[in-house]
Amino acid sequence: MTPGSDQPVQSSVGLYGRLLAYVWPHWPRLAVSLVAMIVVAGATTGVAYLLKPVIDQIFIEEDETLLLLLPLGIIGMYLVKGVANYLETYLLSWIGQRAMRQLRDDLFARLLHMPLGFFSEHAAGTLISRLTYDVDQVERSITRGLSTLIKDTLTAVFLLGLVFYHDWQLALVSLIGLPLVIGPLARLTRKLRKSSRSSQLARASMTRVIEEGVVGNRVIKAFNGEDYEHARFHKESETHRKQNMRKAQATALSVPVMEIAAAICIALVIYYGGYRVMFGGDETTPGTFFSFLAALLMMYDPxxxxxxxxxxxxxxxxxxxxxxxxxxxxxxxxxxxxxxxxVRGELAFEDVWFEYEPGAPVLQGIDLEVPAGHVVALVGLSGAGKSTMVNLVPRFYRPDRGHIYLDGVDLGDLDLHFLRDQVAIVSQEVVLFNDTLAANIAYGRPDATREEVEEAARAAGVMEYVDRLEGGLDHVVGEGGARLSGGQRQRLAIARALLGDAPILILDEATSSLDPQSEKLVQRGLEQLMQDRTTLVIAHRLATIQRADAIAVMDSGRVVEQGSHAELLARGGIYAYLWETQFATPAEQSAETG
Ligand SMILES: Nc1ncnc2c1ncn2[C@@H]1O[C@H](COP(=O)(O)OP(=O)(O)OP(=O)(O)O)[C@@H](O)[C@H]1O
Structure with missing residues (x-):
């Protein structure tokens, strides 16, 4: 059912290659930013180098020409470095953002064309976080990752080169101090990473409790669960606090530990370097020493x-x-x-089998004919396979065995886009987009004129409540249509289907009860909609069943009874049982039997 889910996890090389494919089209800019990085590293090292003539020629030898030139040189060096830094950061962000927009576009396009089964297997939140959070993470690793890896490595290597150039013996002595800095730092980093992971987990648990407190507030109230929930929250919140303190402790420690280790390192250098300046002859001048020290200190940040x-x-x-x-x-x-x-709209199911999970067929040899323009009501106990069956018509899923024909043509042979144009669906949950009523009605028919939209709205009974909304048909429905009642939403969905004017209608009637007035209006809209359309309706309302040309009774993935209401009642089978237990009011039952 889930093609693709068995894909092997890719190797890192493959992963790098695929990421690179998103960056590579921008290689000229990448090349410029690489050059800029080299310039930044060179300029940083240049500044450290300039300290030598500053000390030796200006302070010691009191050279007046250099007194003018060197400060200008420093400014020039920083100017070059500034321009290169700007170029490098800007260009890498440019590349990162372009690559990510492409990746996001590809992902969203793929998402839109995923089979329906994919969405029932993946939580919406997970999919959304792929497109938002995950893409951002990749972008960060490209821009920050590349910049640090290349620019900082180059800077450190150049500075190290300068240090060895000035005095290789002193350089070796200072390297002895390096483990002093790196050792504790590595330990602290590990601790910090561990505590940040625990802190994230603690935050997730806490958020879950908050979410349940908000979403499930009705149930909490109904069961007097406030104290229980509060205790649960307090526990999670306390864990969160403890984990955050661990993190804070590691963070607070990292600076002093680093600085003390660095101080020991510098002390070593000053002692040995000073000794060499005092007693080592000409090769180590004070200028060399300070330039050396500056280069060493400047290596710290990268x-x-x-x-x-x-x-x-x-x-x-x-x-x-x-x-x-x-x-x-x-x-x-x-x-x-x-x-x-x-398309006339004649539908025929021939020995149709389907399973979501291997070995557990949900449809087991469905045979059903729906002549063009007829209304067939599907009834059956919950889980009998009614929704599954109607989902095969717009090819949300494909039969594992058997065939479904539209006007004698196998659905599998039809172009998917064409097929879906022929099918209108009005389901229990009406999905509305956060747009105007008019745009929601015209969804799928962007070419519809205002008159057509209004006509559909009128026929579906939308106009009867539109006047009370600010802006009328141009009223924005709010996220998910939150500002509309259940009945109003359904009438909107009916208007959408009317405008689409597809020859086949799939109707999954809402089980939730509407007030009688709303119910009547929705029913009237549905009557309009079913007119001259081949309709497969998962029926929950008596009126719909009575209006149907035929009733198909489903049980365990099979159509077990077919006929008119009267015929099926007379048979005394499953339909008669459902009629007694689900559909009819006592008055209707006695009218029927009496
Ligand atoms: N996406 C899915 N993945 C796996 N199993 C599913 C999926 N959708 C439905 N099923 C299973 O298929 C069977 C038939 O479900 P279906 O929704 O078609 O029944 P139904 O007759 O429409 O029920 P109801 O009237 O309650 O909506 C059920 O046992 C259900 O658990």
Whole structure:
């Protein structure tokens, strides 16, 4: 059922390659930013180098020409560095943003064409976070990752070169101090990472409790669960506090530990370097020593950033892996290519089998004929397979065995787009987009004129409540249509289907009861909609069943009884049972039997 889900997790090389494919089209800019990074590293090292003539020639030898030239040189160096830094950051962001827009576009396009089964297997939140959070993580690892990896490595290497150039013996002595800095830093970083992971988990647990407190507030109230929920929240909130304190402790420790270790390192250098300046002859001048020290100190920042970049890159790669896994799912296939000039709307199911999970068939040999323009009501106990059966008509799923024909043509042979144009669906949950009423009605028919929209709205009974809304048909319905009542939403869905004017209608009647007035209006809209259309309706209302041309009774994935209301009642089978227990009011039952 889920093609693509068995994809192997890709290797890191493959992953890098695929990420690179998004960056590569921008290689000229990448090249310029690389050059800019080299310039930044060179300029930083240049500044450290200039300290030598500053001390030796200006302070000691009191050279007046250099007194003018060197300060200008420093300004020039920083100007060059500033321009290069700007270019590098700007260009990398440009590349990162372009690559991510492309990745997001590809992902969303793929998402829209996923088979329906994909959506029942993946939580909406997870999919949304792929497109938002995960893509951001990848972007961060590209821009920050590349910049740090290349620019900071180059800067550190150039500075190290300068240090060895000035005095290789002193350089070796200072390197002895390096483990002093790196050792504690590595330990602290590990601790920090662990505590930040625990803190994130604690926050997620806490958020879950908050969410349940908000979403499930009705139930909490009904069961007097406030104290229980509060205690649960307090516990999670306390865990969150403790984890955050651990993190804060590690963070607070990291600066002093680093600084003390660095101080020991510098003390070593000053002692040995000073000794060499005093007693070592000419090769180590005070200028060399200060330039050396400055280069050493300037290595601190790039090295620190390099030690921190790995988690960013790892997170980006993990996010990239999740993104590519989603991109690798197979989209819905459109094997068919046929279209029909005029669709009458005759539907026929022939020995149709279907299973969601292997070995558990939900439909087991459905046979059903729906002549053009007829209304067939599907009834049956919950889980009998009614929704599954109607979902096969717009090819949301495909039968595992058997065939479904539209006007004698196998659905599988039809072009998917064409097929879906022929089918209107009005389901229990009306999905509305956060747009105007008019735009919601015209969804799928962007070419519809205002008159057509109004006509559909009138026929569906939308006009009867539109006047009370600000802006009339141009009123924005709110997210998910939250500002409309259940009945109003249903009438809107009916208007949408009317405007679509497809020859086949699939109707999944709402089970939730509307007030009698709303019910009557919805019913009237539905009557309009079913007119001259082949209709398969999952019926929950008596009026619909009575209006149907035929009733198909489903049980355990089969059509077990077919006929008119009277015929089926007379048979005394499942339908008669459902009639007694679900559909009819006592008065109707006695009228029927009496
Ligand atoms: N996406 C799915 N994945 C796996 N199993 C599913 C899926 N959708 C439905 N089923 C299973 O298929 C069977 C038939 O479900 P279906 O929704 O078609 O029944 P129904 O007759 O429409 O029920 P109801 O009237 O309650 O909506 C049920 O056992 C259900 O658990």
């Amino acid at each position: 090295l620190k950033r390099l030690t921190k970049i790995n988690p960013v890159i790892q997170q980006g790669l993990a996010a990239g892996e999740r993104i590519f896994q989603m991109l690798d799912f197979h989209p819905e296939g459109n094997e068919g290519s046929r279209t029909l000039d005029r």
